[in-house]
Amino acid sequence: MSDSAITVHNLYRFFGPLQAVNGISFEIPHGSVCGFVGANGAGKTTAMRILASLDYPTMGHAEICGINVVHHPAEVRRLIGWMPDHFGNYDNMTVLEYLDFYARALGYKGAERRQRIDEVMDFTDLVPLADRFSNKLSKGMTQRLCLGRSLLHDPQVLIMDEPAAGLDPKARVELKHLIRVLAKEGKTIFISSHILSELGEMCDSLLFINNGRIVHHGDAESLKRSSDALGGVLYDVQLDGDPQALSDWTVLQPNIEFLESRKTGGRIRIDTEDPSKAADILSRMIRDNLRVIDFHREQRNLEDAFIDILANLEKDQNFTHAPPPIPGQPATPPPHAEVPVTVPDSTLP
Amino acid sequence: MHLSDFPDRLSPMLVKELRQGLRTKSFIAVFLTLQALLGIILLTASAAATSDHAGSSISNIIFIFFSIAVLIIQPLRGIGALSSEVKGNTIDMMVLTRLSAWRIVTGKWSAIVSQSALILVTIIPYLILRYFFGGMNLLGEIVLLGMIFFTSATITAVTVGLSASGSIILRSVLPIVGLPIGAYALLMLLTFGGGIEDLVEFCALERKESWIGLSMFLAASAYLGFFFLSTGTSLIATYAENHSTLRRLIAFVTAIAAAILCSISTITDYEAIPFVFALILAPVFAVSLTEFAPLVSPVYLKFMKLGPLGRLAGLFFFPGWPSGVFFCALITIVAVIPFAINVPSYYDDDITIASLACLGTLLFPAALVNLLRMKGPQRVSNYILFGLASCILAMVLAGIGDSMSSRDFLWLFVWLPPVILAMQSSSGFSDDMLITAAVVIDAALFALLLILAQHNFRASINGIKDSLSEDNDSKEPEPTTP
Numbered sequence: 030m031s032d033s034a035i036t037v038h039n040l041y042r043f044f045g046p047l048q049a050v051n052g053i054s055f056e057i058p059h060g061s062v063c064g065f066v067g068a069n070g071a072g073k074t075t076a077m078r079i080l081a082s083l084d085y086p087t088m089g090h091a092e093i094c095g096i097n098v099v100h101h102p103a104e105v106r107r108l109i110g111w112m113p114d115h116f117g118n119y120d121n122m123t124v125l126e127y128l129d130f131y132a133r134a135l136g137y138k139g140a141e142r143r144q145r146i147d148e149v150m151d152f153t154d155l156v157p158l159a160d161r162f163s164n165k166l167s168k169g170m171t172q173r174l175c176l177g178r179s180l181l182h183d184p185q186v187l188i189m190d191e192p193a194a195g196l197d198p199k200a201r202v203e204l205k206h207l208i209r210v211l212a213k214e215g216k217t218i219f220i221s222s223h224i225l226s227e228l229g230e231m232c233d234s235l236l237f238i239n240n241g242r243i244v245h246h247g248d249a250e251s252l253k254r255s256s257d258a259l260g261g262v263l264y265d266v267q268l269d270g271d272p273q274a275l276s277d278w279t280v281l282q283p284n285i286e287f288l289e290s291r292k293t294g295g296r297i298r299i300d301t302e303d304p305s306k307a308a309d310i311l312s313r314m315i316r317d318n319l320r321v322i323d324f325h326r327e328q329r330n331l332e333d334a335f336i337d338i339l340a341n342l343e344k345d346q347n348f349t350h351a352p353p354p355i356p357g358q359p360a361t362p363p364p365h366a367e368v369p370v371t372v373p374d375s376t377l378p
Numbered sequence: 379m380h381l382s383d384f385p386d387r388l389s390p391m392l393v394k395e396l397r398q399g400l401r402t403k404s405f406i407a408v409f410l411t412l413q414a415l416l417g418i419i420l421l422t423a424s425a426a427a428t429s430d431h432a433g434s435s436i437s438n439i440i441f442i443f444f445s446i447a448v449l450i451i452q453p454l455r456g457i458g459a460l461s462s463e464v465k466g467n468t469i470d471m472m473v474l475t476r477l478s479a480w481r482i483v484t485g486k487w488s489a490i491v492s493q494s495a496l497i498l499v500t501i502i503p504y505l506i507l508r509y510f511f512g513g514m515n516l517l518g519e520i521v522l523l524g525m526i527f528f529t530s531a532t533i534t535a536v537t538v539g540l541s542a543s544g545s546i547i548l549r550s551v552l553p554i555v556g557l558p559i560g561a562y563a564l565l566m567l568l569t570f571g572g573g574i575e576d577l578v579e580f581c582a583l584e585r586k587e588s589w590i591g592l593s594m595f596l597a598a599s600a601y602l603g604f605f606f607l608s609t610g611t612s613l614i615a616t617y618a619e620n621h622s623t624l625r626r627l628i629a630f631v632t633a634i635a636a637a638i639l640c641s642i643s644t645i646t647d648y649e650a651i652p653f654v655f656a657l658i659l660a661p662v663f664a665v666s667l668t669e670f671a672p673l674v675s676p677v678y679l680k681f682m683k684l685g686p687l688g689r690l691a692g693l694f695f696f697p698g699w700p701s702g703v704f705f706c707a708l709i710t711i712v713a714v715i716p717f718a719i720n721v722p723s724y725y726d727d728d729i730t731i732a733s734l735a736c737l738g739t740l741l742f743p744a745a746l747v748n749l750l751r752m753k754g755p756q757r758v759s760n761y762i763l764f765g766l767a768s769c770i771l772a773m774v775l776a777g778i779g780d781s782m783s784s785r786d787f788l789w790l791f792v793w794l795p796p797v798i799l800a801m802q803s804s805s806g807f808s809d810d811m812l813i814t815a816a817v818v819i820d821a822a823l824f825a826l827l828l829i830l831a832q833h834n835f836r837a838s839i840n841g842i843k844d845s846l847s848e849d850n851d852s853k854e855p856e857p858t859t860p
Contacts, residue, residue, distance in 0.1 A: 045753070078470075081470075081474065082474075082616065083470050083473065083474070083616065084616075085616070085617045085618070085672065085674055088844070099618065099674065099675065099676065100675070100676055102616060102618055103476075106474050106475075106476075109474070111470070111471065111474050113467050113470060113471070115467055116466060116467040116468055116470075116471065117462075117465065117466025117467060117468055118466075118468075119394075119398060119468070120398060120402075121397070121398045121401040121402060122394070122397060122398055125381060126381065126394075126397055129381050130390055130393065130394040130397075131471070131475060133386070133390035133393060134390040134391075134472065134475035134476060134477045135475050135476055136476045138386045139386060142386075143380050146380075178471065
């Protein structure tokens with residue numbers, strides 16, 4: 030068996046001139062949970078579809094448990110469970126019939142099929158819904174059904190594309206619980222999401238993708254550390270009066286960046302960790318007639334860290350004078366724009 | 379809480395589709411309406427049993443309603459068969475099971491066909507009752523029912539296969555164009571001319587022509603059905619699954635068999651020869667000249683294992699439209715053989731012009747699709763739509779020509795191959811001129827397609843070679859998509 034559950038090496042996928050996946054490489058060890066993070070159109074779904082043997086790379090290779098997804102798609106499909114980001118359910122088909130169809134399609138027969146369906150329905154708590162039509166389920170129930178379907182053949186690797194999208198908080202908690210249980214059972218889970226805080230809680234490592242390139246691979250703490258290294262401390266400032274005054278004031282201040290407005294104030298970044306500087310800034314605010322009622326340091330979260338990394342990357346790329354792409358041909362990425370992939374020791378096999 | 383409605387040995391797709399299909403309102407409505415109508419008609423006919431024509435009238439009504447149900451309504455249900463799976467993103471989940479794309483498509487098709495069979499089975503008691511009214515050609519009517527059912531299966535294969543393209547326009551055009559044409563053809567066939575009596579007599583298999591005709595009909599239906607199901611399979615399968623090579627091989631063998639049969643004069647009706655080849659070539663051209671299938675290493679390597687022979691075969695049998703153009707050129711040469719051999723015996727300008735115009739009509743939409751660099755699985759539906767549009771345009775131009783004193787202006791549109799057919803039907807054009815025009819246009823279209831294909835074929839071969847060498851040596855990529 031291969032050392033890694035998922036291995037991706039120098040993977041490219043072009044759609045005409047669009048470079049959806051642009052030379053990504055990473056490894057995910059057996060039994061770990063890896064979060065895949067990126068904005069819409071960053072290349073997450075394309076990369077996941079290639080791993081699931083549903084799409085074909087323009088170049089490079091990808092392996093599941095050491096098996097090449099392009100050369101041996103049938104073997105790979107026995108090892109993976111796939112949850113797409115969106116899918117329709119069938120008309121005129123109950124939950125039980127839905128699972129029965131997929132169990133038959135996966136080659137299960139007779140008692141074995143019934144046993145697999147029972148196990149999956151118990152695990153995903155679908156027993157009370159067995160006779161409900163599958164297209165009449167709520168989003169949360171539908172996701173549980175989809176998870177159940179993807180677990181029917183007891184796959185070693187689960188690839189989940191935005192499974193929590195559109196779920197209400199209760200359904201999200203339930204899904205998170207199920208993923209934790211699966212992780213404890215030793216399954217390798219590769220999961221994409223926009224909600225970084227949730228991924229940070231349940232993932233051993235996070236893989237950040239932007240414009241088809243991996244911009245960070247590490248655990249949540251290493252991500253925060255990388256972001257901290259970029260400098261700056263975040264403060265929440267609440268005012269008595271017009272919150273717009275805060276953003277107007279920061280425009281005139283060097284070394285202070287206004288990040289976002291809030292109901293009665295806003296969030297700012299000060300480019301130093303020195304507490305005395307923060308005290309100076311607070312004094313200046315009061316001196317300039319800002320009626321500050323609250324001023325406190327905020328813990329940097331994963332979203333901040335991700336945005337910092339992206340901003341820094343953008344800054345780097347602005348200094349890069351890449352040659353213009355030839356019409357009809359994919360642009361060649363400048364070698365120095367590649368961000369090295371960092372794998373934390375904890376995720377190494 | 380276990381299901382035991384269908385045994386394990388049935389295909390999973392068939393089980394799924396039957397579970398869903400037998401609950402759909404359209405099937406239940408057709409089934410119950412047909413039963414109610416036939417029941418009422420038989421009761422009415424029983425009351426008027428003294429009439430001499432009661433038996434044949436019942437036969438006519440049974441055949442009309444059965445034909446409407448299985449030749450129009452049931453096949454139309456296939457139009458959304460695969461597109462709903464593609465649109466709902468459920469096709470990916472099915473492909474990831476042990477179901478091959480072929481089993482998915484045939485499962486969809488067989489579910490609709492088995493529902494049509496259910497309708498057929500429910501018709502039989504009415505036919506037995508009709509027997510008591512006398513004057514029934516039992517074998518003829520049963521064979522005719524079977525033929526209608528077989529035709530239904532073929533039309534269903536066409537709609538199911540094309541439904542994989544996901545083109546909303548095509549799915550709208552098919553019922554809009556197909557329904558009136560189908561209804562009109564049925565009406566003409568069953569009420570005018572010889573009507574059902576002639577068909578029943580033909581199906582009674584008492585003449586040698588009946589056997590030959592029915593055999594050819596079954597062969598053509600099987601060929602068309604397979605071709606469209608295979609096309610649907612290619613459209614939903616991953617690129618590593620190669621279905622086009624088998625499809626082209628079958629088309630090639632069929633064309634050779636047809637060429638041999640036509641060359642040794644088995645077919646005495648020479649005017650049927652262009653029709654036979656049009657039937658064989660039309661689906662081949664539509665699919666092969668538009669096939670969107672990037673060449674991938676597993677497929678390429680299978681050919682390369684055969685050495686120089688594999689490389690030569692790849693030129694014609696690799697998936698994708700570039701090799702499809704070479705293949706169509708090859709199969710056209712095969713189709714020309716019987717004409718060349720039998721020239722002295724049945725040389726006829728009309729046949730030549732019609733054949734050349736039909737060839738151009740098949741090439742013209744492919745040239746458009748490839749010149750416009752259309753991508754994706756909708757290429758085949760665009761081909762069909764362009765083809766239909768060019769035929770409609772030619773009919774409109776012919777109509778304008780009829781209303782004018784001279785049809786000479788049609789020369790301005792001679793680049794549109796169906797216009798040549800319209801010009802042929804008019805007496806004002808010389809056959810030699812039309813043949814020359816058709817040859818020039820066909821040659822130009824073929825040359826254009828061959829140039830485009832040669833460029834793209836080379837690019838995809840280079841791309842695949844780069845991709846294979848990259849496995850060991852990392853370097854900058856080139857796109858492999860033709």
